[in-house]
Amino acid sequence: MARSNPSIDAREFSQLLKQAGEFDKKLTNQLRRNLRKAAEPAVKDVQSKLKGPPPSAASNSRRITRYVNKTKRTKTGVDENGKGVFTVTKSIVRESFSVREALARGTSLAVTKAKSGGRVSIKTSPRLLPANRRVMAKAYNKESWRHPTFGNSEVWHEQSGNPYFGAVILEHRRALAAAVERALDEAVDIVAPRTGRARRVR
Secondary structure, three states, X not given: OEEEOOEOOHHHHHHHHHHHHHHOHHHHHHHHHHHHHHHHHHHHHHHHHHHOXXXXXXXXXXOEEEEEEEEEEEEEEEOOOXXXXXXXXXXXXXXXXXXXXXXXXXXXXXXXXXXXXXXXEEEEOOOOOOHHHOOHHHHOOOOEEEEEEOOEEEEEEEEEOOOOOHHHHHHOHHHHHHHHHHHHHHHHHHHHHHHOOOOOOO
16 A cells, blocks of 8 residues: 655644634544645646556456446435435446446545644555455556466566656655645634634744
8 A cells, every 4th residue: 555644743633623624624624624735636646647648558458347336326206205216226347347447446644633633644545456466556556576477486577657746745745744744834823712722833
């Protein structure tokens, strides 16, 4: 799994979320939303890199098929109390995707708070891939890698990768840090008058 954790001052982040939550849950959600918004361009660029053409026609060309249980609720009317009446339909849906598409779908971000502090975390998870292909999350993030040809350990093949994570995140490092600072400043500007907390000095 590829992961990046742009840092935020741990004590300040936790204290801000705590103070925001004491006054208004909407304020807490706004802070989280602003931090997510700050990181979204980096996530989208990682996904775009993965969805782009592979470095060679043979790279990860084999598609993966899986079957997923889907549940759909459809409103069919209302009962005598005015409450909605729904029918539930279950079906099995066939999905087909490439390794690159699976990694793009597995790329996400999260804003977390813990005793150790806060974190804006961007990661690419291979969870959609079969267990024997999850190593591709790391392999495809390299310029190239070697693997046995059709499982034959005596014959190895070198395949091109397409570094999609670290380099892309680094391109956003300054912009992301500045956007996170703005999100924290905005939260402090709202919280400070209510708590007597000094505004941030940058």
